[in-house]
Amino acid sequence: xxxxxxxxxxxxxxxxxxxxxxxxxxxxxxxxxxxxxxxxxxxxxxxxxxxxxxxxxxxxxxxxxxxxxxxxxxxxxxxxxxxxxxxxxxxxxxxxxxxxxxxxxxxxxxxxxxxxxxxxxxxxxx
Amino acid sequence: xxxxxxxxxxxxxxxxxxxxxxxxxxxxxxxxxxxxxxxxxxxxxxxxxxxxxxxxxxxxxxxxxxxxxxxxxxxxxxxxxxxxxxxxxxxxxxxxxxxxxxxxxxxxxxxxxxxxxxxxxxxxxxxxxx
Numbered sequence: 001x002x003x004x005x006x007x008x009x010x011x012x013x014x015x016x017x018x019x020x021x022x023x024x025x026x027x028x029x030x031x032x033x034x035x036x037x038x039x040x041x042x043x044x045x046x047x048x049x050x051x052x053x054x055x056x057x058x059x060x061x062x063x064x065x066x067x068x069x070x071x072x073x074x075x076x077x078x079x080x081x082x083x084x085x086x087x088x089x090x091x092x093x094x095x096x097x098x099x100x101x102x103x104x105x106x107x108x109x110x111x112x113x114x115x116x117x118x119x120x121x122x123x124x125x126x
Numbered sequence: 127x128x129x130x131x132x133x134x135x136x137x138x139x140x141x142x143x144x145x146x147x148x149x150x151x152x153x154x155x156x157x158x159x160x161x162x163x164x165x166x167x168x169x170x171x172x173x174x175x176x177x178x179x180x181x182x183x184x185x186x187x188x189x190x191x192x193x194x195x196x197x198x199x200x201x202x203x204x205x206x207x208x209x210x211x212x213x214x215x216x217x218x219x220x221x222x223x224x225x226x227x228x229x230x231x232x233x234x235x236x237x238x239x240x241x242x243x244x245x246x247x248x249x250x251x252x253x254x255x256x
Contacts, residue, residue, distance in 0.1 A: 012245070028167050028207060035238040041246075122245050124132070125253060126167075 011042040013120035016051040020069045021062045026054055029126025030072050037079035044083040045076075046116065047105065052090040055101035073103060085116065128159045130244040134255035136168035137186040138179065143172055146254035147189045154197050161248050162200035163190065164241045165233075167255070170208040173201070173233040194232040202244075205235040 014033040018025035037043045047054060054069055061068040076082070084105040086098060091107065098107050108116060117123055131150060135142025146163070153160050165172050177187045193199045208214060212228060215235055219227040229235060245251045 012242075024167065024210075031206065032166075032238050032241065036242045036245075039239060039242050041242065122251065124245070124251075125255075126134075 011120065012036050012122045012124070013044050013046060013117060015046045015048055015117075015123065015125040016054065017048045017125065019050040019053045020059065021064060021066065025126050026051065026069050027067075027072070029124070030069060032124060032126070033081060034072070034075065034079050037081050043079075043081045044085065044120070045081060046085040046087070046108065046113075047090070048087050048113075049090050050094070052086045052096060052101070053094060055084075055086065055103060055105060056096070057100065057102050070102070076103065087113065127250060128161055128248045129153050130161045130248040130251045131163045132241065132251060132253045133163055133165050133169035133172060134167035134253065136171045136256075137174075137177065138183075139168070140256040142254040142256055143169070143186050144184065147184075147186060147193075149252065149254070150193055150199070154193070154199075160193070160197060160199045162202050162240075162244055163193075164244060165201070165203045166207055166238075166241065168211075169255075170203050170211055170213050173203045173208070173213055173229045175228050175230050191232060201233045202236045202240050203229060203233050204238055204241070206238070208235055 014029055016026055016029045020026050033043050033045060059068055059070045084103055085108045086105040088107050088109050091097060098105055131146050133143060133146045137143040150160055172186055172190060174187060179185055190201055194201050209218065214227055215229045216227045218235060
């Protein structure tokens with residue numbers, strides 16, 4: 001990372017690689033992040049691949065009658081989870097820009113992802 | 127070294143459960159400590175009491191039970207992931223008014239907090255998923 005002073009080494013990095021509605025992965029990954037934060041851990045999230053679509057604004061619950069993950073994402077701040085990363089490559093792939101996403105994530109360049117992962121003591125991937 | 131395993135793949139659907147069980151046995155054979163296996167996502171199906179695979183295939187549920195009996199490995203199943211998928215012990219079955227139960231000891235229903243705790247206490251937490 002190029003700005004180590006404003007991105008201190010974290011404790012737990014939760015990597016989310018799945019879109020919100022097609023499977024339970026995102027929901028179950030977010031549950032782990034919330035519980036870890038509730039236990040007092042310093043938790044960061046990295047949205048990779050189609051996981052970036054979780055942050056698209058104004059999502060409804062969806063046709064499948066699932067609860068959707070947007071309400072959970074809005075709770076992150078309450079749990080002091082405020083370091084959110086999105087992959088630049090994934091944004092480009094889905095035609096998104098970081099400023100149209102909810103929760104103001106930071107953009108991670110591909111060459112920095114290894115370093116981000118290395119700086120965390122624990123990494124869980126969903 | 128103190129290990130824990132996070133297993134998120136359903137048994138027989140993909141390689142994850144078979145690989146996790148083989149890894150668990152290897153870790154123990156090398157003299158390390160395997161503190162626990164945490165079953166999450168579709169991995170909770172590994173705890174199904176009624177699993178009846180063909181006799182010429184490895185019996186994954188029995189495999190986990192043997193690890194627990196021989197090496198005292200805790201078998202922790204995420205309760206939220208399990209209940210959603212119809213996996214519950216006698217106590218939860220009674221609580222939810224269900225006939226019969228699908229999980230029994232030595233598998234224990236527990237919360238995600240246990241996974242967080244394992245990741246903090248163990249030297250290595252190794253994830254197996256599809």
